[in-house]
Structure formats: structure tokens, C-alpha cells
Amino acid sequence: MAGIDALVVSPSPDLVYLVGYSAPQLERLTTLVVYAEGDPVLLVPTLERARAAGSPAGELVEIEAWRDEEDAFQRLRALLPRAVALAVSDRMWALHVLGIQAALPEAKMLAASTVLSKLRASKDQGEIDELRRAARSADQAFDRITEEAMAGRREADVARSLREHLADTGSDEALFWIVGSGPNGASPHHEPGRRVIVDGDVVVLDFGGRAGGYCSDIIRTVSVGEPSSEVREVHQIVRTAQEAAFQAARPGAPAEQVDRVARGVIEKAGYGDAFIHRTGHGIGLEEHEPPYIVRGNAAPLEPGMTFSIEPGIYLAGRFGVRIEDIVAVTEDGAVRLNKAPRDLLVVD
Amino acid sequence: MAGIDALVVSPSPDLVYLVGYSAPQLERLTTLVVYAEGDPVLLVPTLERARAAGSPAGELVEIEAWRDEEDAFQRLRALLPRAVALAVSDRMWALHVLGIQAALPEAKMLAASTVLSKLRASKDQGEIDELRRAARSADQAFDRITEEAMAGRREADVARSLREHLADTGSDEALFWIVGSGPNGASPHHEPGRRVIVDGDVVVLDFGGRAGGYCSDIIRTVSVGEPSSEVREVHQIVRTAQEAAFQAARPGAPAEQVDRVARGVIEKAGYGDAFIHRTGHGIGLEEHEPPYIVRGNAAPLEPGMTFSIEPGIYLAGRFGVRIEDIVAVTEDGAVRLNKAPRDLLVVD
Numbered sequence: 159m160a161g162i163d164a165l166v167v168s169p170s171p172d173l174v175y176l177v178g179y180s181a182p183q184l185e186r187l188t189t190l191v192v193y194a195e196g197d198p199v200l201l202v203p204t205l206e207r208a209r210a211a212g213s214p215a216g217e218l219v220e221i222e223a224w225r226d227e228e229d230a231f232q233r234l235r236a237l238l239p240r241a242v243a244l245a246v247s248d249r250m251w252a253l254h255v256l257g258i259q260a261a262l263p264e265a266k267m268l269a270a271s272t273v274l275s276k277l278r279a280s281k282d283q284g285e286i287d288e289l290r291r292a293a294r295s296a297d298q299a300f301d302r303i304t305e306e307a308m309a310g311r312r313e314a315d316v317a318r319s320l321r322e323h324l325a326d327t328g329s330d331e332a333l334f335w336i337v338g339s340g341p342n343g344a345s346p347h348h349e350p351g352r353r354v355i356v357d358g359d360v361v362v363l364d365f366g367g368r369a370g371g372y373c374s375d376i377i378r379t380v381s382v383g384e385p386s387s388e389v390r391e392v393h394q395i396v397r398t399a400q401e402a403a404f405q406a407a408r409p410g411a412p413a414e415q416v417d418r419v420a421r422g423v424i425e426k427a428g429y430g431d432a433f434i435h436r437t438g439h440g441i442g443l444e445e446h447e448p449p450y451i452v453r454g455n456a457a458p459l460e461p462g463m464t465f466s467i468e469p470g471i472y473l474a475g476r477f478g479v480r481i482e483d484i485v486a487v488t489e490d491g492a493v494r495l496n497k498a499p500r501d502l503l504v505v506d
Numbered sequence: 507m508a509g510i511d512a513l514v515v516s517p518s519p520d521l522v523y524l525v526g527y528s529a530p531q532l533e534r535l536t537t538l539v540v541y542a543e544g545d546p547v548l549l550v551p552t553l554e555r556a557r558a559a560g561s562p563a564g565e566l567v568e569i570e571a572w573r574d575e576e577d578a579f580q581r582l583r584a585l586l587p588r589a590v591a592l593a594v595s596d597r598m599w600a601l602h603v604l605g606i607q608a609a610l611p612e613a614k615m616l617a618a619s620t621v622l623s624k625l626r627a628s629k630d631q632g633e634i635d636e637l638r639r640a641a642r643s644a645d646q647a648f649d650r651i652t653e654e655a656m657a658g659r660r661e662a663d664v665a666r667s668l669r670e671h672l673a674d675t676g677s678d679e680a681l682f683w684i685v686g687s688g689p690n691g692a693s694p695h696h697e698p699g700r701r702v703i704v705d706g707d708v709v710v711l712d713f714g715g716r717a718g719g720y721c722s723d724i725i726r727t728v729s730v731g732e733p734s735s736e737v738r739e740v741h742q743i744v745r746t747a748q749e750a751a752f753q754a755a756r757p758g759a760p761a762e763q764v765d766r767v768a769r770g771v772i773e774k775a776g777y778g779d780a781f782i783h784r785t786g787h788g789i790g791l792e793e794h795e796p797p798y799i800v801r802g803n804a805a806p807l808e809p810g811m812t813f814s815i816e817p818g819i820y821l822a823g824r825f826g827v828r829i830e831d832i833v834a835v836t837e838d839g840a841v842r843l844n845k846a847p848r849d850l851l852v853v854d
Binding site: 180181182184185203204205206208209212225226227246247248249250251252253254255256267268269270271334344345346347348349434435436439445446447452453454474 | 528529530532533551552553554557560573574575595596597599600602603604615618619682692693694695696697782783793795800822
């Protein structure tokens with residue numbers, strides 16, 4: 159671990175990835191300490207010792223436990239006598255980051271993604287198979303939702319159906335379920351609410367879950383009843399941008415190049431100001447992780463990297479269109495893990 | 507805000523409490539900046555501006571947005587020109603804590619709970635009513651689960667029933683669902699799994715959810731079939747400890763006194779080493795929050811404080827017993843918010 163004396167990992171996808179221990183992140187400190195040299199130690203609250211020991215981590219690492227009436231940070235300090243550079247997991251709570259800094263004021267701290275991202279960003283075949291399985295569940299959930307009538311239902315009700323479809327098609331849990339109908343579709347991260355969907359609405363469906371540890375994320379935009387020519391045109395622009403970005407995804411291409419290609423299509427069509435976010439994000443054990451497909455990220459794509467391609471156009475007060483697939487970079491290009499049709503589907 | 511120039515709040519129960527904005531915590535920086543003097547500002551990613559503006563925060567605070575290709579930490583820095591002491595929300599991700607520290611190396615940072623805990627720990631009547639409503643759902647979910655046979659079912663199946671009962675009795679979401687049967691009950695935070703419950707098992711049920719923003723948390727221990735005299739005795743000791751701790755909960759008593767009383771009962775009965783955690787934790791918008799009922803917390807209880815009282819005895823390899831109610835401190839004592847019977851129930 160270049161320049162790092164120890165990695166300090168709290169309950170997170172990193173902890174699952176490294177030792178197979180899934181634990182709730184709460185106020186009690188749980189951390190795996192991985193040293194540059196020497197055997198790792200898992201520090202857990204006493205009441206979770208049995209849970210940790212019963213997980214795969216029990217076979218892999220030594221477990222130490224601290225009691226509720228002890229100062230957990232002092233216990234951690236004792237495990238890091240000579241550490242001067244620590245990498246802590248990206249999702250560790252501030253409560254714990256600041257507690258560690260107070261107990262080890264001499265230590266320099268940085269985010270673990272600087273150490274782990276490169277490792278986790280390139281997936282092996284087993285991981286890509288898991289992502290494909292998760293994607294298949296998302297595809298099937300989309301198929302099912304298009305078989306239901308949408309007009310007359312609340313966004314929140316459609317969102318509930320999406321969660322059920324994910325569970326019924328092999329996802330262990332649903333992680334997010336955006337249903338943005340009509341003007342709400344122009345808010346990319348709209349929280350589905352009480353708005354009743356009506357004939358003529360464009361509806362953005364952006365949802366995903368976790369299956370076997372790996373995440374899915376798909377977006378399709380549908381029309382409730384026949385779309386206007388404007389909606390058809392905007393949808394076609396986004397679809398073309400998504401396809402062009404997919405074609406640009408290949409080993410050696412800078413991540414930002416994929417963003418530039420998608421943005422170029424949308425800008426040329428006159429909607430550049432309406433594409434208000436990056437083109438994509440990595441996906442794996444986390445729904446968002448490196449590599450980010452964004453201007454400024456010149457790091458080259460590599461075989462095994464998996465990420466979303468999800469351009470969009472948002473017309474405030476009217477409607478939005480976004481289309482997303484998860485793709486995996488191969489030796490000579492990329493493959494889509496999602497197979498659901500990208501045509502503008504018309505639903506009831 | 508004593509000694510603090512600004513409070514920097516990420517998506518969390520604190521953000522909901524302060525401005526009513528519920529947002530997903532992800533890698534993009536969202537922070538509310540509350541100054542010691544001057545109007546607060548909510549900094550959000552551009553693609554979530556509409557979501558933020560449509561929430562109660564839209565009426566309460568000025569919103570600024572940063573674009574994906576910008577450095578969010580530099581935007582935050584520009585909002586904190588003279589800040590030397592920052593309080594950041596306890597659950598802010600390390601990725602963001604370290605990003606802020608890098609952008610503002612001169613600033614001193616501490617956990618927001620040092621500023622907000624005192625405010626949030628004492629609930630007003632409206633909040634206690636919400637907690638009572640959440641507790642009622644948990645009580646009813648327990649009633650329902652005891653009407654179902656447990657023998658022959660997997661722990662994970664009973665856990666699924668608990669989640670459904672919470673949803674069906676008014677909880678908006680289930681937050682946790684521990685089902686520890688037989689020897690698994692001796693692991694206080696056991697994750698329910700494939701073990702099939704059999705006649706003669708003692709089963710610890712520890713679950714809760716969120717209703718109207720506030721959390722529930724209840725534990726009862728049941729016997730599948732007639733319990734042995736040892737199980738009856740251990741259950742009676744835990745019940746007595748829980749009752750004694752409840753009687754000790756009153757304004758002015760140090761929080762640790764409630765722990766000491768519960769622990770005293772269990773130690774006197776000869777099971778001191780088997781009570782391997784603190785007696786309780788505060789509860790409100792978060793399932794665990796101050797005040798902690800633990801040795802070393804000498805802070806006096808105050809009317810309006812709400813917390814759990816949950817002593818337990820854990821006999822490794824055999825069984826565990828834990829009983830929990832949420833209580834609210836009143837002017838002259840405390841009231842239980844949970845009403846489910848604390849007897850040792852025998853189920854099929």
C-alpha cells in the first residue's frame with residue numbers, strides 16, 4: 159500500500175469486499191485494521207463479537223472486542239502504535255474520523271478510495287457475472303412495470319411496484335426508485351410522491367437494487383399514451399447520445415471522453431444547457447463508485463471497469479428524458495449489461 | 507453556537523431536523539451551512555437543486571448548486587471565508603470530512619452532536635407523541651408475531667414477517683429485525699439467518715422502524731414451547747433489572763445511574779459477566795443517539811429525554827434474554843412508550 163501504514167475500514171462495501179463482514183454502521187466503532195506489514199485485526203464492540211466471529215471474517219482475521227464503557231478510539235490507538243499515514247474508508251462517519259484524529263493527532267489521514275479504488279474498479283469475470291445478474295433483475299422489473307397501466311396511479315405507487323418487481327426477479331433489496339412524471343421528470347433525483355400520472359405524461363423510471371452483493375441501476379423513459387413530436391425528438395437525441403457514448407467506451411479512452419461524446423451529441427442538438435449532470439458513474443458493490451464519467455477525469459478506461467452511461471435532457475416545468483445502461487469495458491470495446499429496449503415505449 | 511463559526515450538515519437526520527430536507531447521502535456533496543451569524547445556505551449538486559427547492563428547505567434557506575465538473579469543496583470553502591471552527595454532522599462521510607479539511611486546512615473541526623445533541627435530546631410533546639406512535643406500531647407487530655407459530659420457520663422468515671407487521675401497523679419503514687433463536691440469541695446483534703427454530707428454543711426479537719420520522723425499538727424474548735426453569739429464572743432476572751432501571755429513570759439522575767441499577771440486579775443474581783453491553787441509548791430521529799445509558803455518562807437526565815432500557819443476559823452456545831422498552835423522562839419520573847407485555851410469552 160503505497161505510502162500508507164494502515165487501512166482502517168468501517169462497516170461498508172469495502173469491509174464486505176475485504177473480509178466478508180457485513181455489519182450495521184452505527185455509533186459504536188467497528189474497524190478492520192489492515193497493516194502494510196503484518197496480520198490484520200478486526201476491532202468490534204463486545205456485543206458484536208459473536209456476529210463477527212460467525213462471519214467469513216472469523217476465519218480470516220483476528221478479532222478484538224471493546225466494551226461499551228471503554229474508549230474505542232484508545233483501543234484503536236493501541237493497534238496503531240507506529241502509524242503515521244492512515245487510509246480510512248470513504249463512508250466512515252465523521253464521528254469516527256474525528257475520534258480517530260483526536261486519539262492519533264500525529265497521524266495523516268486520507269480516503270481509502272485512493273488505495274482501494276484501483277483494486278475495486280476493475281472487476282473480474284465473477285464480479286461481472288454478478289453485475290449481469292443484478293442487471294437482468296432490473297431489466298425484468300422494467301418489463302413488468304411497462305405491462306401495468308400507469309395513468310391514474312401515484313408516482314409513489316409505481317415506485318412501490320418497482321420495488322416489488324425487483325424483489326420478485328432476484329434482487330435481494332431495492333436501493334432506489336425514482337419515478338419522475340411530467341414536470342417532475344425534469345428533476346433528475348426527484349423523490350416519487352403523490353402526483354397522479356396522467357395520459358400524455360413522460361415518465362422517467364430510474365431504479366436499482368442489490369443482488370448477490372452487486373448493484374443494478376437502469377433508467378428508461380416512457381410515454382403514457384402517444385408522445386408529442388417534441389418528446390419523440392428529445393428522446394431520440396438522448397438515445398443517440400447514449401449510443402455514441404457507448405461506442406466511445408473502450409480500453410485506453412479517458413473516462414471524460416465518454417462524457418464529451420454524449421455531451422457533444424446533446425449540445426449539437428441545441429440542448430447542451432439541459433444536460434445538467436455527468437454522463438455516468440462506476441458501479442459494483444456500491445451503486446456509485448469510481449470511475450466517474452465526468453469532465454476532468456482523464457484516467458484511461460481499463461478492461462473490467464463497469465459503469466453507467468446515462469445522459470439526459472431536462473426541460474424545467476415540462477418533462478425530462480434520461481436513458482441508462484450499465485456497461486463493462488472489454489479488451490476491445492464495451493458490452494451492455496442491460497438488455498431492456500431503449501425505444502420510447504408507449505404505456506397505458 | 508458556543509465556540510462554533512458554522513455548522514456543516516450533510517444528508518442525515520440532522521438535516522431533516524433543521525430544514526426538512528431528506529436527501530440520499532452519496533458521493534456528491536450536499537451540505538447545509540448554518541452560520542453563528544447570518545442566513546444559512548444549502549449547497550447541493552445541480553441535479554438535485556429542484557429536489558431541494560421542492561422540499562421545505564426551499565422556503566427556509568437560500569440554495570446554491572455546484573455542477574458535477576466543479577470541485578464542490580472549493581465551492582464550500584467560498585461559503586466559509588472566515589470559519590475557523592466547524593461542526594460537521596456526525597454521519598458525514600469521511601470522503602467529505604477529509605475533502606473539507608483539505609480545502610480548509612486552517613479550520614478546526616468537531617462533531618455536530620457536541621452542538622446539536624443537547625437540542626435534540628430533549629423532545630417536546632409533539633416529538634414524544636410521534637415516538638409513542640412509532641412504539642405502538644412496534645407493540646402491535648410484536649402482538650402479531652406471537653400469534654404466528656415459530657417452530658419450523660427460519661429466523662429469516664420470522665424477520666420478514668416482522669418487517670411486514672411493522673409496515674402493516676403504521677411504520678413507514680423497518681430499520682432492523684434481529685431474530686436470535688436458541689444459541690444465536692446469545693449474540694446480541696445476531697443477523698437472522700437460515701437456522702430453523704425448534705420447540706424448546708428461546709427467541710430474542712429485537713426490531714424497530716420509523717414512523718413519521720421518529721424511530722421505534724422494542725425487544726421481547728419468547729419461549730417456543732414450555733420454558734425450562736433456568737430460562738424462567740434468567741428471564742425473571744432480566745425483567746426485574748429492566749423494571750428497576752425504569753424506576754431509577756428520573757430527572758436529575760445521572761444517565762449512568764440507570765445502567766448501574768440494571769447491572770446491579772444482574773450482578774447480584776450472579777450473571778454480571780453475561781450482561782455484555784450498556785443498558786440503553788437515546789432514540790428520536792435516529793435509532794441510536796444521545797443520551798447513552800452507560801457507565802461514564804454522568805450527565806443528568808432531563809424531562810423530555812427518550813431512551814431505551816434494555817438489559818440482557820447471554821449464555822454462549824445456549825440462549826440469550828433481552829427485554830427493552832423505550833421510555834420518556836417526565837417531570838417526576840418516566841413513562842414507558844411501549845405497552846407490549848413483558849411476561850415470558852410461550853409461543854408455538
